[in-house]
Amino acid sequence: MEQYKKAVPCIQWKDVGYKSKQLCNESPAAFIQSLDSGCWSYVGMLKTWAAQPVNLQSPGCDQIGTVIHELGHTLGMGHEQSRPDRDSYVDVHMDKVEPGKEINFDIHPNGDVARPYDILSVMHYGLKFFGVNGAETITIKTQGYSLYTKDSSQYSKFTIGNRIGLSQFDADQVVDLYKSEVSTCYDRKITTEVACVDRTRNGAPWTDEYSQGCAAYKSFETKGIITDCALYASGIYCCACKGGWRLQTWV
Secondary structure, three states, X not given: OHHHHHHOOOOOOOOOOEEEOOEEOOXXXXXXXXXXXXXXXXXXXXXXXXXXXXXXXXOOOOOXXXXXXXXXXXXXXXXHHHOOOHHHOEEEOHHHEOOOOHHHHOOOOOOOOOOOOOXXXXXOOOOOOOEHHHOOOEEEOHHHHOOOOOOXXXXXHOOOOOOOOOOHHXXXXXXXXXXXXXXXXXXXXXXXXXXXXXXXXXXXXXXXXXXXXXXXXXXXXXOOOOOOHHHOOHXXXXXXXXXXXXXXXXX
């Protein structure tokens, strides 16, 4: 919810509380629950429901990108691979899909095509989603990569099934869905300058068994005590040692 607010400020969320099972204090509303029935949401508002369910099974559906994906459905976004033009960008192998799951790959004639097909959309399935015994159900065509690169040696850098956060085109779509409700609705832009922060461990700055942290390991490298701090655990936790978290920043 915080990421949606950062990317598209006109989208806000309000906890209205609930009266009873699947009945909120205000209507219309989305009732977020965690039944053992997977990750799912209806697409857009169902006007006949006072409160429509959004299910986030836990564990399993409580990862940030999965939640963003399901809330995207709640806001009205469909699956990217269900667009009517999808066959120009990806191949879907229905013979590799788990029996009973084929509906997840249906093409929707009214799917959004107002912007380029985006293999990095948070609404796109991954290569092996619903695959029998881990088989690939989706293959990206050359045209699918074309939005980001025309260099085939770079294809490995662009993986479908993003569950990190909204892409720029996802944010653009949300604006298009809601600008009729809020005329001033706009989206921020993902900065091309990627910030880095040191990873934490259990909420605290990382240190090794001797209480030495990121600064110490970089100092060891600078002094020649070690050749490269990226070769140690600091290479996972510390930006100065080529680790850390790269941040998606909306400006």
